[in-house]
Amino acid sequence: MTTADQAWQALAHWQPQKITDLVSADPDAQLRALVRSVANIRFDFAKTHLDHAAVAILSDLGAAQDFDGRRKTLFSGGISNPTENRAAEHSAERGDGAPDSVHRAQALHQRMRMMIDAIEAGAFGEIRHLLHIGIGGSALGPDLLVDALGRQSNRYDVAVVSNVDGAALDEVFAKFSPEHTLVAVASKTFTTTETLMNANSALQWLDEAGVDDPLGRFIALTAMPERAIEWGIDETRILPFNESVGGRYSLWSSIGFPAALALGWDAFEDMLEGAAEMDRHFRLANGADNICLLAAFVDQLYANRLGCQTRAVFAYDERLRLLPSYLQQLEMESNGKSVTFDGKPLPQHSAPITWGGVGTDAQHAVFQLLHQGTNLVPVEFVVAREPDHLLDEAHHETLVANCIAQGAALMTGRKSDDGARNYPGDRPSTTILLDQVTPHALGALIAFYEHRVFANAVLLGINPFDQFGVELGKEMAKGLAEGTADFDPATQALMAAALGE
Numbered sequence: 001m002t003t004a005d006q007a008w009q010a011l012a013h014w015q016p017q018k019i020t021d022l023v024s025a026d027p028d029a030q031l032r033a034l035v036r037s038v039a040n041i042r043f044d045f046a047k048t049h050l051d052h053a054a055v056a057i058l059s060d061l062g063a064a065q066d067f068d069g070r071r072k073t074l075f076s077g078g079i080s081n082p083t084e085n086r087a088a089e090h091s092a093e094r095g096d097g098a099p100d101s102v103h104r105a106q107a108l109h110q111r112m113r114m115m116i117d118a119i120e121a122g123a124f125g126e127i128r129h130l131l132h133i134g135i136g137g138s139a140l141g142p143d144l145l146v147d148a149l150g151r152q153s154n155r156y157d158v159a160v161v162s163n164v165d166g167a168a169l170d171e172v173f174a175k176f177s178p179e180h181t182l183v184a185v186a187s188k189t190f191t192t193t194e195t196l197m198n199a200n201s202a203l204q205w206l207d208e209a210g211v212d213d214p215l216g217r218f219i220a221l222t223a224m225p226e227r228a229i230e231w232g233i234d235e236t237r238i239l240p241f242n243e244s245v246g247g248r249y250s251l252w253s254s255i256g257f258p259a260a261l262a263l264g265w266d267a268f269e270d271m272l273e274g275a276a277e278m279d280r281h282f283r284l285a286n287g288a289d290n291i292c293l294l295a296a297f298v299d300q301l302y303a304n305r306l307g308c309q310t311r312a313v314f315a316y317d318e319r320l321r322l323l324p325s326y327l328q329q330l331e332m333e334s335n336g337k338s339v340t341f342d343g344k345p346l347p348q349h350s351a352p353i354t355w356g357g358v359g360t361d362a363q364h365a366v367f368q369l370l371h372q373g374t375n376l377v378p379v380e381f382v383v384a385r386e387p388d389h390l391l392d393e394a395h396h397e398t399l400v401a402n403c404i405a406q407g408a409a410l411m412t413g414r415k416s417d418d419g420a421r422n423y424p425g426d427r428p429s430t431t432i433l434l435d436q437v438t439p440h441a442l443g444a445l446i447a448f449y450e451h452r453v454f455a456n457a458v459l460l461g462i463n464p465f466d467q468f469g470v471e472l473g474k475e476m477a478k479g480l481a482e483g484t485a486d487f488d489p490a491t492q493a494l495m496a497a498a499l500g501e
Contacts, residue, residue, distance in 0.1 A: 132184045
């Protein structure tokens with residue numbers, strides 16, 4: 001059996017062919033090998049350098065890194081996060097996991113549904129606005145869901161505030177009426193400094209506005225209910241979730257409360273079912289037939305053979321404008337590691353830098369570099385067949401044409417004797433084509449990205465479920481703000497200058 005070291009050596013000796021040669025040699029074979037449809041989403045990797053030889057090498061790498069075993073551990077509720085001695089049970093929130101964990105997730109979902117029923121029945125008074133306070137995974141997921149799916153909904157106004165900069169809260173306070181506002185505080189540990197500072201300011205806002213029982217307007221979304229109780233939130237207004245659900249994987253739990261409230265429970269359940277469909281595919285499909293593993297093959301080809309330090313994601317749909325920001329945390333916090341699963345130095349490159357934007361805006365901002373710059377950047381396009389507006393269909397036709405043409409132009413290029421007008425081509429892109437942007441489709445898409453992250457982690461031999469890298473800066477910031485730690489002279493001088501001391 002091939003070892004991981006041997007597979008990496010084989011990848012280092014693999015020579016890429018031009019993408020146009022791969023496509024023209026046998027177009028049908030290229031499409032059969034690199035295009036899959038799962039959950040009514042078309043995943044198209046045909047415009048990449050991945051060929052049969054690279055698939056074989058990376059398949060050997062997956063076997064050497066025990067992809068099947070680690071996948072089984074993930075879905076069975078075993079220890080997938082060894083540094084914290086925890087399972088990673090976000091799929092149990094969608095109904096696929098250890099039976100006890102699935103049962104508990106379903107019970108907690110029912111508790112959340114009862115809370116929403118109570119809000120709708122007027123138990124909190126006439127609620128029109130929801131202020132959701134969180135940061136990181138406690139904010140990015142809910143913000144994406146509400147922004148993507150809630151544009152036509154008039155159920156509730158939802159504002160997601162994550163930044164400790166007071167201007168973020170001020171903007172919401174100016175729009176919302178205190179007497180009609182509910183506040184959700186989302187924190188897995190209920191110790192997050194920025195979140196609790198914002199929560200205290202929101203409490204003060206309600207109190208100064210004369211709202212009766214301001215604390216009664218607060219709902220806690222947390223895996224540590226006892227800390228929310230200590231903060232002052234009544235036990236009946238706490239929506240817990242399992243500690244084995246990581247923060248950036250938690251939108252399926254009570255962290256998704258803003259989406260469930262704003263979109264309605266049926267939409268939230270549709271989102272869970274879309275994710276569950278992708279879970280079933282990822283758990284049952286083997287080798288390159290597994291779209292999440294195939295995507296990871298492409299990622300590793302570019303990061304660890306062709307030296308690409310970044311990966312760009314462009315949503316050609318205004319509803320998905322927050323997707324690149326969501327993926328930045330999911331991918332870089334999960335796989336931005338420097339040690340292997342067993343604590344040894346990582347000899348390969350870990351996660352590339354994820355960045356992106358919204359088409360067609362990005363075409364007029366960053367595509368110059370993608371087409372003619374000296375950096376090779378794998379590009380991912382996400383687009384939907386159906387629009388979400390009633391304007392002239394030329395709007396959507398132009399949008400889709402731009403998306404697809406960009407991929408073709410990156411691949412083929414255009415030769416010119418004038419260097420300034422020469423497009424080298426042979427630049428890779430992938431395209432993810434949704435039928436519609438629905439709760440089911442978005443649930444499946446996000447679950448795809450989660451499992452793609454996991455598949456990359458397995459190929460690299462790393463743990464995607466801890467995030468100790470975010471702790472040091474937070475710890476030092478606290479010491480700097482409180483004056484309880486010694487810092488170098490340059491840092492002290494900068495702090496004094498920033499605060500005008």
